[in-house]
Amino acid sequence: MLELRPTCEHCNKPLPPASTEACICSFECTFCRDCVEQMLEGVCPNCGGGFVPRPVRPAHDWKNGNFLGRHPATATVTYRPVDRSIHRELVARVGSLPAQER
Numbered sequence: 031m032l033e034l035r036p037t038c039e040h041c042n043k044p045l046p047p048a049s050t051e052a053c054i055c056s057f058e059c060t061f062c063r064d065c066v067e068q069m070l071e072g073v074c075p076n077c078g079g080g081f082v083p084r085p086v087r088p089a090h091d092w093k094n095g096n097f098l099g100r101h102p103a104t105a106t107v108t109y110r111p112v113d114r115s116i117h118r119e120l121v122a123r124v125g126s127l128p129a130q131e132r
Contacts, residue, residue, distance in 0.1 A: 034087060034103035038062040040069065040112050045084075047103040052084035060084065060108070071121050072129070075112045078120060080129025 034047045035058070043062045045052040053066045055074035066072060066081050074081065091097045124132050 031101055032085065032087070033058060033106075034084070035060040035108055036103060036105060037107050037109065038065055039108050039110055040065045040075075042107070042109050047098055048086050048089065050083065050086065053081040054084045055079040055081055065112075069114070070112065070117065071125055073117070073121050073125050075117045075120065078124050078132055080132070 032054075035045065035052075037044055038052075038061050039059060040061055041064075043051075043064075045060065045062060051063045052060055053063055054060050055077055056079050057074070057077050059074050059076045061070060061074075061081070070081075072080055087101065087103070088097045089099075091099065
C-alpha cells in the first residue's frame with residue numbers, strides 16, 4: 031500500500047493525498063512535479079530511477095472499503111533536500127538512459 035507521503039522530499043511543498051502534482055519512483059520517493067521536471071531532470075536522486083505520477087487514492091468508499099478513510103496517507107514527512115552537485119553527477123551518468131534501462 032502506498033504511503034502517500036505528505037510533502038516533496040526536496041522543497042517540502044505540501045502534496046496532499048488528492049494532489050496531481052506528486053511524482054514517485056519505484057521506491058516511493060516522493061517529489062513535486064516542479065522539482066522532478068526542473069531540478070531533478072526526471073532522475074530520482076535516491077535510486078537513479080524514473081518518476082511516474084502518484085496515484086490518487088479514492089476519498090470515498092466506492093467498493094470494498096478501499097478508500098482514504100480506511101487506508102489513510104502517512105503523516106510522516108520525509109524531508110531531505112537534494113545536493114545539486116551530487117545530483118548533477120548522477121544525471122550525467124544515467125540521465126540519457128530511458129528509465130526502463132537504468
